[in-house]
């Protein structure tokens with residue numbers, strides 16, 4: 001499945017070591033001011049090679065709008081966005097042609113398709129997320145006039161919660177040839193009440209699906225999430241008064257529909273699978289092998305996922321806004 005969304009549809013294309021990665025956004029309303037400069041800042045925040053705490057692959061990730069705009073505004077036609085791959089080092093993957101990396105998608109892609117692009121993981125690479133970020137940046141542009149904004153941050157790395165300690169965890173793991181995971185939080189502010197499509201298109205279900213669809217995300221919680229399982233009803237419920245809700249344990253969604261409060265989402269991000277530490281695996285013939293993965297890899301993926309998660313949330317909310325407009329008109333939700 002390469003397409004995300006029912007109304008605001010994003011089809012991504014491209015492989016990590018192919019010519020380019022991009023997205024076609026279909027269903028974007030006409031008349032939205034959109035230029036490359038509106039999308040580029042999001043790609044700049046996501047691109048690899050910005051710090052020694054992430055993959056050393058050097059990509060400028062300059063986006064080009066190929067279609068769907070005229071005189072700086074969207075036309076309602078499909079918007080094609082493309083970014084060239086420049087700093088591929090496919091030789092790094094020669095030794096991985098016939099060997100499956102533990103924790104990566106090599107084994108399962110081979111099982112599903114009977115072949116795989118071993119160079120950088122092809123489309124299973126985190127590089128594919130640049131296309132989601134480009135599409136999400138368009139969605140963010142569409143949401144802005146409705147007063148909706150989205151922001152994410154890293155809240156924990158390998159158990160540490162202070163910025164300096166989080167950085168130390170990443171450095172220590174990297175220097176040991178290992179990797180660490182973390183927790184990312186994303187919040188959407190300004191969403192109207194009423195977004196989400198019960199029974200099978202619930203907003204929280206759509207958010208969870210969008211976030212779990214990001215590589216390395218192993219858990220998603222909304223509001224109290226897993227902590228809700230340990231609360232009394234009297235602690236979990238958000239009292240409602242004339243002035244609105246007194247708290248937001250629900251995380252902005254009730255019955256699969258937005259409450260009008262902040263939407264609060266947290267993601268559990270696993271440690272990067274490609275590590276130098278020697279691990280046990282098999283090759284394509286089923287023979288046992290030892291593997292140590294070299295090349296350029298993020299020692300921790302959580303910081304890199306922040307802009308991706310923001311953009312996936314924007315795509316879900318924009319899709320829900322267009323769905324709601326079918327029932328109530330965009331004016332009623334704005």
Ligand SMILES: Cc1cc2nc3c(=O)[nH]c(=O)nc-3n(C[C@H](O)[C@H](O)[C@H](O)COP(=O)(O)O)c2cc1C
Nearest residue numbers: 055104105124125126215216217273274297298304
């Ligand atoms: C932004 C981003 C960057 C990533 N960087 C790396 C990396 O450098 N090395 C690696 O092995 N995996 C990396 N991953 C994770 C793999 O792509 C992912 O673990 C793999 O596709 C298997 O999917 P799963 O972990 O969801 O099961 C990254 C993922 C994202 C979203």
Ligand SMILES: C=C(O[C@@H]1CC(C(=O)O)=C[C@@H](OP(=O)(O)O)[C@H]1O)C(=O)O
Nearest residue numbers: 048055057120121125126127295296297
């Ligand atoms: C290229 C990106 O991240 C890549 C994600 C990735 C993986 O296995 O997911 C592995 C590495 O790929 P390569 O070996 O080609 O450098 C990362 O650099 C990117 O985010 O743009």
